[in-house]
Amino acid sequence: MLKKITLQNYRNYKNLSLDLGERTILFGNNAQGKTNILESIYLLCTLKSFRSKDVSLIGENETFTSIEGEADKKLKLVIQNIDENIKKTALKNGVKIKGPEFLKSFLAVIFSPEDVELIKASPGARRRHLDILLCKLDPMYTEALIDFKRTLLQRNALLKNIKYKRATESDLEIWDKGFLELGNFIIKKRKEFIELINKNIDVFYKKISGTDEVVRISYVTGYENIFLEDALKKALSYDIICGTTGVGPHRDDIRFKKEGKDIREFGSRGEFRTVILALKLC
Template structure:
């Protein structure tokens, strides 16, 4: 496994959406300044994708001719060049020669990224699918094997749903569901275990970051009752058997990771959940809560994979006042940082050593 002191030293983009050709050296702390439309967000998106991430509100599909090249330096000063993209295909190349599958690529990649964008606030307010995508993206970067489990789950669910429709149309027998119910329950359990590990980790570290979580007693909950049962696999199988008629009529499976959610809740003095934070906290408090979650994400990925983490901050200062910006930067200064903004923000960064890139 790679050591946890690696850092990005250079980045080049070719034909990545609004960026035709761009390259720069990347320091321990880099501040990229540019006006709207200059390509700041595209640069962060590209690096995040190349480091195995998924942009929740951006471009995940590569254009023909797209190439993202970056150099990583390890603790001994040795450098390795990585290339992501080949004529629109998501190919992962190391040492300029060997093409790897994404899981194998991540196993050999000594650094991951955590992307923080103003758009991430939507995760706390909008549809559960956004939060599910976030959980799965985090799990995929911390556990390369998660990608295979996720694909196996999606394939199993598609096959079960197809069988449900065939039964409804009289093309398959009712009892054919026995096999697929068992298979679905087993892979759903494996899938859910990855997610719950992250939820439990965030719960465990929340007391370490009172500046983000401490004003109220806040708890993060995973909304999927099946995963907390004594026998989750047996619980899912029983549920599926009891709800077969409904599933056949709809052609869909109504339990499992694809239906789950997570959220933050306020607790009262009796340790009882009273309010969802969405209806209780101010937008500024919600922003700090999100930042606390992202700091936990970086800590989790670093601990689970023994890798370095680069924090990618897209227009951070548009959402935070100077005081909270200082708190946040002080909390992540142990990581490599690549941030963007429209203006220099010299007051906020006066005590931080940042290399400036002007677009």
């Protein structure tokens, strides 16, 4: 459990030190920084803000911000703006560590008004939400996701070179091998995690809504009923024309369904809120 949070040059806080109990309630007038405190805790947990880019976290006329937290260990995150480049440094007990290791420090769940938009947001926003959860729970997933993104960048660059006759299709072989290995691992982990969520989300939804309606989450790809390897081969000609990879875990989506129907098409705002709250409680 997080016992204390200390902020320096964080948004509207020049210096703030706040002790946290098992239940801490923040109250006050609007625009005083209550959400900023919640955001800083979430940032310390996930290394990402849930509402803006890193540069906006640094106080006005400052070059850095730091967030310190006391849980089982002393945690610190420093964000620097060096010549318009953002640098993050994570420390545990004063020792610099890598992001995947830092992410295991403690868990935090936030429910904000923006979360309701997740259902109708872009597929990328839903993938990002799922990836953040998985990265907190599985360091191997974090490493695979990082490696996959690097491989994807290299493959896309090569596709552009093939398009302009600076490379050949045979040059894709080494990158396709890594793409498929990492991509299949990511998809497998995502599907397993969604099945785990589905064991609980329906229970929470029924308790919150007071109904017997069934809610489930499904994982959607653009190549149903065939393997990723076959889909990649099938899309190659189009990928070369576009200079980008059109199939894979970076294109997949997550759908929320109630009574078998896509809630985006049939759900109300209140139902969106209830589904997302049930998801958070999982």
